[in-house]
Amino acid sequence: MVTAFDYVPAIVLLPFVSFVVALFLGKYLPKKGAYGGIAATAGSLLLSIWVLLAVRSGSAHQETYWTWAEGVGAQPFTLEFGALIDPLSALMLVIVTLIATLVHVFSLGYMNDEGERDLPRYYAGLGLFTASMLGFVIADNLLMAFMFFELVGLCSFLLIGFHFRQEGPPSAAKKAFLVTRFGDYFFLVGVVAVFATFGTAAFSGAESFPALAESAINGTTEGINTFGFEPTTWFTIVGLLVLGGVIGKSAQFPLHTWLPDAMEGPTPVSALIHAATMVAAGVYLVARMYGFYVLTPTTMGIIALVGGFTALFAATMGIVKEELKQVLAYSTISQYGYMMLALGSGGYVAAVFHLTTHAFFKALLFLGAGSVIIAMHHNENMWDMGGLKNKMPVTYWTFLAGSLALAGIFPFAGFWSKDEILYEALIHAGSEPLLFAGYAMGLLAVPVTAFYTFRMVFLTFHGNARSEIARNPEPVRWNVKGPLSVLGVLAAVTGVINMVPVQKVLGLEGIDYLHRWLDNEWGGIEGLSSHHYAEIGPYSSTYPFGTEVATVLAGAAISLALALVGLGLAWKLYNVAEPVEHTAKLGGAKELLYNNYYQDEFQVWLANRTRGVSGNADTFDQGVVDGVVNGVSSVSLVSGDRIKRIQTGVVGNYALLLTLSLTALLVAFAILGGWF
Amino acid sequence: MVPPEYYLLLSSGLFCIGLFGILTRRNALYFLMSVELMLNAANINLVAFSFYWGNLTGQTFALFAIALAAAEVAVGIGIILALYRNFGDVDVMQAATMRW
Amino acid sequence: MSLLQIEPTNWIYAMWSLQPVVILAVTALLVLGIDSLSPDSRSNRLLAGTATAGTLVALGVTVWYLAAGTGAAGSGGPISLFSDAIVVDGMGLFFIAIFTSVAALVVVASVDYLEDDDNPAAFYSLLLFATTAMSLMAVSNSLATVFISLEMASLPSYALVAYLKTNRGSVEAGLKYFLIGAVSAAVFAFGISLVYAATGSLLLPEVAAAIGDVTDLAGILGVGILMVAGGFLFKTASVPFHFWAPEAYEGAPAPVSAFLSSASKAAGFAVAFRVFAVAFTPALDVAINWGLLFGILAVVTMILGNFAAATQTNVKRMLAYSSIGHAGYALIGLAAITAGASAANATVMGAAMAHLFVYGFMNTGAFLFIAMVEYWGVGRTFEDYAGLGRKAPMASIAMAVFMFSLAGLPVFGGFFSKYFLFLGAINAGFWWLAAVGAVTSALSLYYYSRVVKALWFEEPNGNLDALDSKPTGLYAAVIAAGVITILLLPGFGPVIETAEAAAAAIFA
Amino acid sequence: MIIEALLAFTFAAALLVFAVPNKYAHKLAFGLSLVPIAGSLYMWSAFETGGNALTGGQIAFETVAPWLEIAGYQLQWYVGVDGISLPLVVLTTFLTALAIMSAWTPIQDRQSQFYGLMLLMEANLIGVFTALDFFVWFIFWEAVLVPMYFLIGVWGGPRRKYAAIKFFVYTNIASLVMFIAFMALVFSLPVETFGLPEITQSLAAGELTSFYGLPADTLALVVFAAMFVGFAVKVPVVPVHTWLPDAHVEAPTPASVMLAGVLLKMGTYALLRFNFTMLPEQASVFAIPIGIIAVVSVIYGAMLALAQTDLKRIVAYSSVSSMGYVILGLIAFTEFGMGGATFQMVAHGLISGLMFMAVGVIYNATHTRIVDDMSGLADRMPVAVWILVAGAFAYMGLPLMAGFAGEFFIFVGSFGSTALPYAPVFTALAMFGIVIVAGYLLLAMQKTLFGPFRLETDYELTRAPLHDIAPLVALLGAIILLGVAPSLFFDMILDATVPILELGGGL
Numbered sequence A: 001m002v003t004a005f006d007y008v009p010a011i012v013l014l015p016f017v018s019f020v021v022a023l024f025l026g027k028y029l030p031k032k033g034a035y036g037g038i039a040a041t042a043g044s045l046l047l048s049i050w051v052l053l054a055v056r057s058g059s060a061h062q063e064t065y066w067t068w069a070e071g072v073g074a075q076p077f078t079l080e081f082g083a084l085i086d087p088l089s090a091l092m093l094v095i096v097t098l099i100a101t102l103v104h105v106f107s108l109g110y111m112n113d114e115g116e117r118d119l120p121r122y123y124a125g126l127g128l129f130t131a132s133m134l135g136f137v138i139a140d141n142l143l144m145a146f147m148f149f150e151l152v153g154l155c156s157f158l159l160i161g162f163h164f165r166q167e168g169p170p171s172a173a174k175k176a177f178l179v180t181r182f183g184d185y186f187f188l189v190g191v192v193a194v195f196a197t198f199g200t201a202a203f204s205g206a207e208s209f210p211a212l213a214e215s216a217i218n219g220t221t222e223g224i225n226t227f228g229f230e231p232t233t234w235f236t237i238v239g240l241l242v243l244g245g246v247i248g249k250s251a252q253f254p255l256h257t258w259l260p261d262a263m264e265g266p267t268p269v270s271a272l273i274h275a276a277t278m279v280a281a282g283v284y285l286v287a288r289m290y291g292f293y294v295l296t297p298t299t300m301g302i303i304a305l306v307g308g309f310t311a312l313f314a315a316t317m318g319i320v321k322e323e324l325k326q327v328l329a330y331s332t333i334s335q336y337g338y339m340m341l342a343l344g345s346g347g348y349v350a351a352v353f354h355l356t357t358h359a360f361f362k363a364l365l366f367l368g369a370g371s372v373i374i375a376m377h378h379n380e381n382m383w384d385m386g387g388l389k390n391k392m393p394v395t396y397w398t399f400l401a402g403s404l405a406l407a408g409i410f411p412f413a414g415f416w417s418k419d420e421i422l423y424e425a426l427i428h429a430g431s432e433p434l435l436f437a438g439y440a441m442g443l444l445a446v447p448v449t450a451f452y453t454f455r456m457v458f459l460t461f462h463g464n465a466r467s468e469i470a471r472n473p474e475p476v477r478w479n480v481k482g483p484l485s486v487l488g489v490l491a492a493v494t495g496v497i498n499m500v501p502v503q504k505v506l507g508l509e510g511i512d513y514l515h516r517w518l519d520n521e522w523g524g525i526e527g528l529s530s531h532h533y534a535e536i537g538p539y540s541s542t543y544p545f546g547t548e549v550a551t552v553l554a555g556a557a558i559s560l561a562l563a564l565v566g567l568g569l570a571w572k573l574y575n576v577a578e579p580v581e582h583t584a585k586l587g588g589a590k591e592l593l594y595n596n597y598y599q600d601e602f603q604v605w606l607a608n609r610t611r612g613v614s615g616n617a618d619t620f621d622q623g624v625v626d627g628v629v630n631g632v633s634s635v636s637l638v639s640g641d642r643i644k645r646i647q648t649g650v651v652g653n654y655a656l657l658l659t660l661s662l663t664a665l666l667v668a669f670a671i672l673g674g675w676f
Numbered sequence B: 001m002v003p004p005e006y007y008l009l010l011s012s013g014l015f016c017i018g019l020f021g022i023l024t025r026r027n028a029l030y031f032l033m034s035v036e037l038m039l040n041a042a043n044i045n046l047v048a049f050s051f052y053w054g055n056l057t058g059q060t061f062a063l064f065a066i067a068l069a070a071a072e073v074a075v076g077i078g079i080i081l082a083l084y085r086n087f088g089d090v091d092v093m094q095a096a097t098m099r100w
Numbered sequence C: 001m002s003l004l005q006i007e008p009t010n011w012i013y014a015m016w017s018l019q020p021v022v023i024l025a026v027t028a029l030l031v032l033g034i035d036s037l038s039p040d041s042r043s044n045r046l047l048a049g050t051a052t053a054g055t056l057v058a059l060g061v062t063v064w065y066l067a068a069g070t071g072a073a074g075s076g077g078p079i080s081l082f083s084d085a086i087v088v089d090g091m092g093l094f095f096i097a098i099f100t101s102v103a104a105l106v107v108v109a110s111v112d113y114l115e116d117d118d119n120p121a122a123f124y125s126l127l128l129f130a131t132t133a134m135s136l137m138a139v140s141n142s143l144a145t146v147f148i149s150l151e152m153a154s155l156p157s158y159a160l161v162a163y164l165k166t167n168r169g170s171v172e173a174g175l176k177y178f179l180i181g182a183v184s185a186a187v188f189a190f191g192i193s194l195v196y197a198a199t200g201s202l203l204l205p206e207v208a209a210a211i212g213d214v215t216d217l218a219g220i221l222g223v224g225i226l227m228v229a230g231g232f233l234f235k236t237a238s239v240p241f242h243f244w245a246p247e248a249y250e251g252a253p254a255p256v257s258a259f260l261s262s263a264s265k266a267a268g269f270a271v272a273f274r275v276f277a278v279a280f281t282p283a284l285d286v287a288i289n290w291g292l293l294f295g296i297l298a299v300v301t302m303i304l305g306n307f308a309a310a311t312q313t314n315v316k317r318m319l320a321y322s323s324i325g326h327a328g329y330a331l332i333g334l335a336a337i338t339a340g341a342s343a344a345n346a347t348v349m350g351a352a353m354a355h356l357f358v359y360g361f362m363n364t365g366a367f368l369f370i371a372m373v374e375y376w377g378v379g380r381t382f383e384d385y386a387g388l389g390r391k392a393p394m395a396s397i398a399m400a401v402f403m404f405s406l407a408g409l410p411v412f413g414g415f416f417s418k419y420f421l422f423l424g425a426i427n428a429g430f431w432w433l434a435a436v437g438a439v440t441s442a443l444s445l446y447y448y449s450r451v452v453k454a455l456w457f458e459e460p461n462g463n464l465d466a467l468d469s470k471p472t473g474l475y476a477a478v479i480a481a482g483v484i485t486i487l488l489l490p491g492f493g494p495v496i497e498t499a500e501a502a503a504a505a506i507f508a
Numbered sequence D: 001m002i003i004e005a006l007l008a009f010t011f012a013a014a015l016l017v018f019a020v021p022n023k024y025a026h027k028l029a030f031g032l033s034l035v036p037i038a039g040s041l042y043m044w045s046a047f048e049t050g051g052n053a054l055t056g057g058q059i060a061f062e063t064v065a066p067w068l069e070i071a072g073y074q075l076q077w078y079v080g081v082d083g084i085s086l087p088l089v090v091l092t093t094f095l096t097a098l099a100i101m102s103a104w105t106p107i108q109d110r111q112s113q114f115y116g117l118m119l120l121m122e123a124n125l126i127g128v129f130t131a132l133d134f135f136v137w138f139i140f141w142e143a144v145l146v147p148m149y150f151l152i153g154v155w156g157g158p159r160r161k162y163a164a165i166k167f168f169v170y171t172n173i174a175s176l177v178m179f180i181a182f183m184a185l186v187f188s189l190p191v192e193t194f195g196l197p198e199i200t201q202s203l204a205a206g207e208l209t210s211f212y213g214l215p216a217d218t219l220a221l222v223v224f225a226a227m228f229v230g231f232a233v234k235v236p237v238v239p240v241h242t243w244l245p246d247a248h249v250e251a252p253t254p255a256s257v258m259l260a261g262v263l264l265k266m267g268t269y270a271l272l273r274f275n276f277t278m279l280p281e282q283a284s285v286f287a288i289p290i291g292i293i294a295v296v297s298v299i300y301g302a303m304l305a306l307a308q309t310d311l312k313r314i315v316a317y318s319s320v321s322s323m324g325y326v327i328l329g330l331i332a333f334t335e336f337g338m339g340g341a342t343f344q345m346v347a348h349g350l351i352s353g354l355m356f357m358a359v360g361v362i363y364n365a366t367h368t369r370i371v372d373d374m375s376g377l378a379d380r381m382p383v384a385v386w387i388l389v390a391g392a393f394a395y396m397g398l399p400l401m402a403g404f405a406g407e408f409f410i411f412v413g414s415f416g417s418t419a420l421p422y423a424p425v426f427t428a429l430a431m432f433g434i435v436i437v438a439g440y441l442l443l444a445m446q447k448t449l450f451g452p453f454r455l456e457t458d459y460e461l462t463r464a465p466l467h468d469i470a471p472l473v474a475l476l477g478a479i480i481l482l483g484v485a486p487s488l489f490f491d492m493i494l495d496a497t498v499p500i501l502e503l504g505g506g507l
Helices: A004-028 A030-056 A087-112 A119-138 A142-160 A168-198 A209-218 A231-249 A258-264 A267-276 A278-288 A297-318 A324-344 A348-375 A393-407 A413-428 A433-461 A478-498 A500-506 A513-518 A530-536 A548-574 A589-594 A596-646 A651-673 B004-024 B028-053 B057-087 C011-017 C019-037 C044-068 C090-113 C120-139 C143-161 C168-199 C204-211 C218-236 C244-251 C254-279 C290-310 C315-335 C342-376 C393-407 C413-427 C431-457 C472-487 C492-507 D002-019 D022-046 D085-102 D111-130 D134-143 D145-155 D160-187 D196-204 D216-234 D243-250 D253-278 D280-285 D287-307 D311-332 D335-366 D382-395 D402-415 D423-431 D433-448 D466-484 D487-503
Strands: A061-070 A078-085 C079-081 C086-088 D060-070 D073-081
Touching: A004 A030, A004 A061, A004 A078, A004 A087, A004 A119, A030 A078, A030 A087, A030 A119, A061 D402, A061 D487, A078 A087, A078 A119, A078 A142, A087 A119, A087 A267, A087 A278, A087 A348, A087 A478, A087 A513, A119 A142, A119 A267, A119 A278, A142 A168, A142 A231, A142 A258, A142 A267, A142 A278, A142 D402, A168 A209, A168 A231, A168 A258, A168 D402, A168 D423, A168 D433, A209 A231, A231 A278, A231 A297, A258 A267, A258 A324, A267 A278, A267 A324, A267 A348, A278 A324, A278 A348, A297 A324, A297 A433, A297 A596, A324 A348, A324 A413, A324 A433, A348 A393, A348 A413, A348 A478, A348 A513, A348 A530, A393 A413, A393 A433, A393 A478, A393 A548, A413 A433, A413 A478, A413 A500, A413 A548, A433 A548, A478 A513, A500 A548, A589 A596, A596 C290, A596 C431, A596 D160, A596 D287, A651 B004, A651 C168, A651 C218, A651 C290, B004 B028, B004 C168, B028 B057, B028 C168, B057 C143, B057 C168, C011 C019, C011 C079, C019 C044, C019 C090, C019 C120, C044 C090, C044 C120, C086 C090, C086 C120, C090 C120, C090 C254, C090 C342, C090 C472, C090 C492, C120 C143, C120 C254, C143 C168, C143 C218, C143 C254, C168 C204, C168 C218, C168 C244, C204 C254, C218 C254, C218 C290, C218 C315, C244 C254, C244 C315, C254 C315, C254 C342, C254 C492, C290 C315, C290 C431, C315 C342, C315 C413, C315 C431, C342 C393, C342 C413, C342 C472, C342 C492, C393 C413, C393 C431, C393 C472, C413 C431, C413 C472, C413 C492, C413 D160, C431 D145, C431 D160, C492 D060, D002 D022, D002 D060, D002 D073, D002 D111, D022 D060, D022 D085, D022 D111, D073 D085, D073 D111, D073 D134, D085 D111, D085 D253, D085 D335, D085 D466, D085 D487, D111 D134, D111 D145, D111 D253, D134 D145, D134 D160, D134 D196, D145 D160, D145 D253, D160 D196, D160 D216, D160 D243, D160 D253, D196 D253, D216 D253, D216 D280, D243 D253, D243 D311, D253 D280, D253 D311, D253 D335, D253 D487, D280 D287, D287 D311, D287 D423, D287 D433, D311 D335, D311 D382, D311 D402, D311 D423, D311 D433, D335 D382, D335 D402, D335 D466, D335 D487, D382 D402, D382 D433, D382 D466, D402 D423, D402 D466, D423 D433, D466 D487
Parallel strands: none
Antiparallel strands: A061 A078, C079 C086, D060 D073
């Protein structure tokens, strides 16, 4: 019987086919491959929804498609490609394909209508990007995940550097690839370590590495090679190694620096990268192998701390940026910090929830920004905008919805997910100082987020137009407005899939759909459920405000209040007819924030140091290593030159030398032979 | 009978005189004559020990050696003549255009 | 047993057994005869044809004898003639094959070289007489015949080197060669007399038999052996008797250099191998460890020859030094001999013989290529050779073959001979000889490849129009040597097996 | 007899190409070079895996014939292939044909000699990978150098003479060291031929005796060290690598392709066949030094590449770096380590071949390889540039391309190695190479290929011709094919490498 799962490969392959078609035939096609891309991603979306429904109807799926390589002797590793379709991946498939489809449609407006060159390359890149991400999502083992993770990196390189004829984009593309590659190095070491430790990298099943790790810690499994460490210690090391890749891709501190630069790419690509593909990949990976991470409290604490810190750290940088997309970039870093905080504090569902809502509102914000950029003739400086509210209402209202979600204002999607993250961190922080630090920073980031978000909104859309272009912006077409509308609705209402506070406060059972979904209530794979993670996880819940309900209410109130404070401040400062810069009020911090805490400078310095070292190595190589080689040759030749000098050309000398040599030999052998 | 050591001393002395001549003389003809002395040192040994061992091998060989020495001188004189024609001298040290 | 008390020799049998030598001698006389019958007519080609035919027939007969096993253990053993003063066996025939091959190549090449010569008959007959004498050297079994044949080979050689009477280089070369040769001959003769003094015989087997009884004369014997060695070192151009070689090879007409550096060197080794293996092996324990002597000299010779060659600017002189270096390699064949290890001794000496065989072709070919360049009048230095590969590709390919083969690259015959030599040395436990050989080989690759570099990599910097004339004889000889050098890689089997068998017979 | 036919045909083709006029040589040579491809593909299709040729496994297409005898040893003509050598034979034939086509544009002088030498080199390379008798192997091994010497010396860049002689002499010295060591080893074994299987099995049976006072154990260690040094030069690894950049920079593109693609693999192939198959116990004695050499080669080679400004020099140093991985895989003595090392030989052969070819195509157009001299080439020659980008990503170990497969196998094999102490540390250090490689390749690409177009020429820069692009496409296809389906080769490689591990006493 044909089931939805038979078409799982097609979900990945359709965008891939679109890539191939656009690459080779794109220039002959109408719209240079855009329609093919839309068709392919829409097809994938439909199939993904079908798969989602299939999971909803109670089944899950795991299948191996292709054995990549297989050991035969002492290292019987099986390296293969397969699909793991469970509630998590099914949800993610829908998100990715939805965003990808909308981005393709939007690109018609942003790229085709704007008369960009090299469109086949653009659509080929989008197709490959989508395909890679989908391959990553369905991966049923860590190696396959790594491979598609890398391909995602490649695609980001290609798309960020799309405008290769300028100086900036190629440099940004290089930086994006290189910084994430640095993280991936640790990831790859982790993958290798997982194989060396467990002999398998499968995510699911009794022989999967999380399951083996669990039983190894319980002492029930023998033969796990932990390289002389305690299992927990070793698993912490391995977990942190894999986390390196996550930090790189999800742009967490200190590997976040590539992401703001990545704004050099076309705006739809930014939407794709930030909402559904590259950056999401890191967080998704942690969720995918959550069963491994929850085993080691240290790792969890570090994840939470990194997440909380990044959330605050990136948010502070967002408040001084002048360019629309830059603000969004820092907001992305910050929001993924929240997801990491959630994962680190045991909020598996909360993280997935925020991943979902963020995908919608961040895609929305980027596409909205793209719409503004079209209107502004590719001027991104917010100080040149203003008053666009009336000129482009669709963009404004959808952008506003996205902003409210991002700022975490009730009842938009972002409120629910962010609130749950902070709640989870709060109730688990009891005896965990790392968690508590993460929570505190996450909470502090809330007003900052609301402030920069609405600073952006007010500067862009409110007040008076501050430039000629802003007074007469270029109109946008259906292909821009359509995707914005879809996402605007989603950003407003996605919260309903998981209204835990409502459930807890009002006692309405069953409206925490996402919890039930991820808990395999309808279908799923044994061992990959949220309550399993909670069981083996290190945390216990304490309620600092007495009861659970009180804590829920207090937590929500605090975060909402803080968000409103940030919003209010932005309103006061920037929702005026002629806003001015207030950065001077920051004092010494201004320069620090403008320069992104000198993180870029630090990394450039590091890169230059490396080049310096390599220059020295080259000097050493040329001078010493090769010098020895040439020295041996020179010494040989010079000694040859000396040796031949005994051939003086004078025959008398020859006779003398001959006689002397013969005499010397006679004497030597006389002594040796004892003749006398 | 004269002990064989005496012959050896005599021939060695002669050989060394010839060698000394070679090392000190620049004139090609002297050089040639010194070589003759050295060959004759060998001949003394051959003849003496032919007597000592009681066979004729040494004496016969000495005759051949003398004949060869003569032939050698003939060739040598020819070369020295050519030397004189080309370099205007019979100084063996003069012909030193090729070296190293 | 003295010479006069022996039974009368069966002359017909002797002449038949010595047929290659006789043919060479007769050819030489024939050349002289033709020249005296028609002294006026320019008969260069006729003379050369006669000489070529003679050497080739002699070569043919030699190869036939070798193939038929004349003098081999399987077919009656070595043929002793003239009261054991001459012995025809595999080793002798093997070396005669080298001499006749080289002589044939040189004669063919000389046709063009002597085109404008007044008296080519003298050249050919001297060459043939020298070849005859060398062949006699190879079959000498008595120190008397060794000395006589060695001198017989040397005297025509002196004349050949100084053949260009009006050329200062040639005369200077002849003089130096002659003077050092004369001193060496005297040393050699004195050495023989001392050996005779100690053992009472000149026949090699009898000397060997008498060494055991030498007691108080051991020192005399030792000095004698060392001086005899000196005579051979001169002939093979080994340190410290090598001083003549760079100048003689550089100054002599290039075909003569080819002949001397290949055939004459091989002849020196032919007698040295026989004399030391047959007569002096027992002396290793008694009088003088001449294995060590040759070991030291081999090392010094390899180092001196190869290092001095490295920085030469004149190609011919570079080849002269390389020839000294190769003498060092062949000396390993003597150096690695130890008392009582006949199998290992035979292996290494056989390898040395095979090396000399291959060397005969590759080195002759290399010098003949230089003869060709001299014929064109291009010049003598590496710079002058620049770009010849474009103008004369076939000859330049052949030269590259010779160079790589001399360097011991496994592509050509020189590989097997040199490597089997090292292999034999390692087999006999003398890994240090092989190591020095390997190091110097590596260096040699540098200067040999300089020639290839000049021929092929450099752009022509002079006028190469002279290259439009094609010296047929030189071309034929160079190409023939090249083809044989290549074929000696796959076809090395018969060579090494013959050499090994011959060497084994000596040590048996 | 298929191997003999392959060799004979290639030699004959070389001679034929030498003889034809220059203007026909290029097409004739390419046409003729397709036949060895067909031959090697036939061998591949007819090949049934059956273990390692040296350790007693089944040898495919085996022929033995006596050749000559020396010192009581029988020399044989002995050829055959197993799962280790067959992929390399296929690589050789494939790469040669493509290299010949890539020569059409740059080689405009003495073509028949050039193509003749290429085919001659191919024949010798096939010989190297199929020979099973030491002397047959050694002859081919050294004979490869001669065509390469001429290719660099005649058709190379400004410093070609220096580079050619350096390459030639350096690698020959190394061969001599190895030769002497190997001879000493054979003479201490009760074998009667120089057949590599016989020698291996005799060593495995513990039949090594002392050699003129050197005890068997010491002898084995000395021989291992000497052979390692000898082969290390060819590979090359730090610190004996300096001939390689010079040779690569000066060599014409097709010669660079062959040098990086196949000639370097001779070194690692020989290490695998000789050092690690014959003397596994000694290898474990030297494990830490060799591990250090591997890591230093990877990191130091990559750092050197980072400092270069000549595109070819960058790729050349990165070859040093990549070869370090292979050494790491070999010394790990695990299934995936050794198998991965062998796979990486093929993978790196294809990828470095692609890189050199692509750089060559760019050089054909720009006449410069200096990074700072050009910018934005992607604007003018998009196809060549994007293939170069693909090649660079393959070099960086992008998944689903052959380089990742090889590197990952090596890493996963060596991380858990028991033969190499501190294996995880060594592996993790070596793996950092994947970051540096990305650094220098991306930097070079950003500067040369992207950004505003800038190049000072007095002519119009045009797209590369089809015959320049076709070999690039073919190589890229092969790289992706092997990246997606490494088991095409990996299965047979494992089949041939696992017996080595069993021979090594469970190391």
